[in-house]
Amino acid sequence: MTQHREIEEISFASSLDGAREHALWYRAAEGAQAPLVVGLHTWSYDRFNQLEHMLPLCRERGWNLLLPEFRGPNLKSNPRSTEACASELARQDVLDAIEKVRELGGFDAKALYLLGGSGGGHMALMLAAHRPELWSAVSSWVPITDLSAWHRENPNYAENIEACCGGAPGSAASVDLQYGLRSPLNYLAELSRVTLSVHHGRFDPVVSYRHTMNLVTGLERHEPKNFFFEIFDGGHDIRYDVAFRWFDGLRKNGKEQGSRLTG
Template identity: 60%
Template sequence: MKATLPDGVIEITFVSSGDGGSEPALFYHPGGTGPVPLVVGLHTWSYDRYNQLEGMLPLCRERGWALLLPEFRGPNLVTNRRARQTAGSALAVRDILDGVEAVAKRYPIDRGNLFLLGGSGGGMAALLAAAAAPELWKGVSSWVPITDLAAWHGENQEYAPHIEACCGGAPGASDEVDREYRERSAINMAEQLSRVNLSLHHGRFDPLVSWRHSRRLIGEMERVGAERFFFEIFDGEHDIRYPVAFGWFEGLRKNDNNQGGRLTG
């Protein structure tokens, strides 16, 4: 049974440009005719579009911003019948971008102020969606992300079966499987991410995803000369601190020197 939605939040569907299917999302718009900023919130590894409502909706209401919570193929779990399409697949990333385009066409959205926020598996997806369309986003805030799926497979045995269900096998099973791992890992996308306003955060005591995932990605970004990122190792665990992310978004919104852009790829 679907959860009861808070006032003003609606279920929407849009057509996937990847496979033509109808994909669901949750959407909130504060009303009015003038364009408003849009926050795209991405669910964590094991959950669906409902799991970021509590953390993100109140902060959007306070600011008069819109909120989009896409499903992007659902939980990254063995139990998901579409597991191969989850965990940063090309279809999942396309769903995030298609969802933005769908609501921007139907509602008054300020395309110059599109913000992307996710933690854990959602932090991973945020990096992949940022790399897929770096000119689209005014700012991308990623918390405690998995940046290298093959490495995480070896580090976390509890999640290894789910990773294999998503990627088609364990690392090294075949060239095709290894390609899936590479294409779903932001560690290989430093060049694209160097063109994004990126805020990356990781808890020093994270028991699920080592902070080294973020540090290694930052090392790659520094190698390619990236200058538009902020990196924090905070005193915490596997957490996402919503007020910090929204405060950073507010600061970017006041900066007229970077106006966001269009869908690419």
């Protein structure tokens, strides 16, 4: 259990396979009228992974926070690895956790924000693609957008990707299908419907910034109306303050004001 007394550990049955799943929930004082931030853990961790980063930012705003686990880390050591990594079961876990929060206290459905980095950035894009109408805004940082490409690029994660997808790319048609089904690059039309912001460090040593650039190139062909991206001077980082300031601006129905240049 977490040491934060205001955090509740909630459990619920998966609406797909009946498995008992868990999440962490911070209920704001004005919970039913307040936004809900759904924070996604990174590739190798669990629901506690983002607590220290996201809870203070939600607490100071009076916002709700939900930290689902969605079948655990995307690791070979996870006995449910094939159910992790943006599988249908993992995606449904997040949706079921949101419904559980709705039952327990509610939130402002017009301010449902999704935030994740690295493996969480990958999952954020997958959730956005599969339920584009649900999210008020999605902020994805240093995401993997093509699992087959990442398998080639980063041998440190190759065996874990194989554990999730059932083998190496090219080893079987069924395996290649899993790589495709779990890669955001294959859902460009759906992602073009989302208010989406994607950020990537130019010097990311874990997931190349080209994952985001390839996503950008593909999405632009669909002429998205609310897609924003940034290649920033950094590495494999998530900048929580930037993500929350973006949510703040959307909450106020405004846009960040800059100085318009002339000439």
